[in-house]
Amino acid sequence: MMSDRLFNLTGKRILITGSNGGLGLAIAGGLGRLGASVILNGRDEAKLNAAVDGLRSTGLDVAAARFDVTSEAEVASAIDGLEAEAPIDVLINNAGIQRRVRLDEITLEVWEEVLRTNLTSAMLMGRQVARGMITRQRGKIVNICSVMSDLGRTTTGAYTAAKGGLKMLTRAMCADWGPLGLQINAIGPGYFATEMTQPLIENPEFNAWVVNRTPARRWGEPSDLVGASAFFSSAASDFVNGQILYVDGGMTTVL
Ligand code: GCO
Numbered sequence: 001m002m003s004d005r006l007f008n009l010t011g012k013r014i015l016i017t018g019s020n021g022g023l024g025l026a027i028a029g030g031l032g033r034l035g036a037s038v039i040l041n042g043r044d045e046a047k048l049n050a051a052v053d054g055l056r057s058t059g060l061d062v063a064a065a066r067f068d069v070t071s072e073a074e075v076a077s078a079i080d081g082l083e084a085e086a087p088i089d090v091l092i093n094n095a096g097i098q099r100r101v102r103l104d105e106i107t108l109e110v111w112e113e114v115l116r117t118n119l120t121s122a123m124l125m126g127r128q129v130a131r132g133m134i135t136r137q138r139g140k141i142v143n144i145c146s147v148m149s150d151l152g153r154t155t156t157g158a159y160t161a162a163k164g165g166l167k168m169l170t171r172a173m174c175a176d177w178g179p180l181g182l183q184i185n186a187i188g189p190g191y192f193a194t195e196m197t198q199p200l201i202e203n204p205e206f207n208a209w210v211v212n213r214t215p216a217r218r219w220g221e222p223s224d225l226v227g228a229s230a231f232f233s234s235a236a237s238d239f240v241n242g243q244i245l246y247v248d249g250g251m252t253t254v255l
Helices: 002-006 022-033 045-056 072-085 108-136 157-180 204-213 222-233
Strands: 013-016 037-042 062-066 090-093 139-144 182-189 244-247
Touching: 013 022, 022 037, 022 045, 022 222, 037 045, 045 062, 072 108, 090 108, 090 222, 108 139, 108 157, 108 182, 139 157, 139 222, 157 182, 182 222, 222 244
Parallel strands: 013 037, 013 090, 037 062, 090 139, 139 182, 182 244
Antiparallel strands: none
C-alpha cells in the first residue's frame, strides 16, 4: 500500500531532545509505536532512565543519550558517539524551558538561559547532526516551536523571542541544507497539558481563557503531536521544507 511506504518509520533512528518527560516523551512513544528506534535525551540521569524503562516495558526500541543540548562540547561528543553506532535519520529539537517575567524586569541571565535552551540548542544540535546527514544526502530535522513563534503573551518575552527565532532558524536551515537532501520543518504546539503549563492549568481564569480562545475548546493532549511528528519524520514529507505546522486546535487561525 502507498501509505505503508509513505508513513513507514520502521528502522528509522530518531533522536528527540528534552524527551525524558512532557511533549518530547509523548512524541518518542508515539513514533516508537510506529516502528521507529527512538533515542531519548535529557540532563537528569534518573529521570532519563525512568523514561527509557517506561517505554521499553511496552516493547519499544529505546535508547538513552544523557547530555546537555546547550553545551557545544557535550553535543559534539554525544552525536559523534551516536553516529559511530548508526546513522541518525531524524532529529527532533524539542528541548525547551519557560521563564515567566515581564521584559522590563528580566535579568540578562534569565534571558540568555531561555534563548540558549530554546534556540541556540537547536542550532548546536542541528549543525552537528546535519554534518552526517549531508554526507548521506538525506535526513530530517523537526523543530518544536510554539504558537509563540507568531503570537506574544505578557511575561513570556524571552520564550516568544526564542520560538520566533526557531521558526526562522527552520527556514534558514532549509535554505542551507534543503539543496543537500535534508528536510527541515517545524511544529507549533498550542496549549498542551504538561509540566511547563501546570501553573496555568491550575489557574481557573487562565484555564477558561485557553479553552474559549481555542476553536477545539480544549487543551491539547501530548499525543496530539504524534501525527505531525510522524508526517515530518517520514517519506510523506519528502517535498515539504521550511514549513511550520500549528497543532493548536485552531488558536492561531481565529480572533
Ligand atoms: C505560556 C505557556 C506557553 C505554552 C506554549 C504555547 O506561558 O503561555 O507556557 O508558552 O507553553 O508554548 O504554545
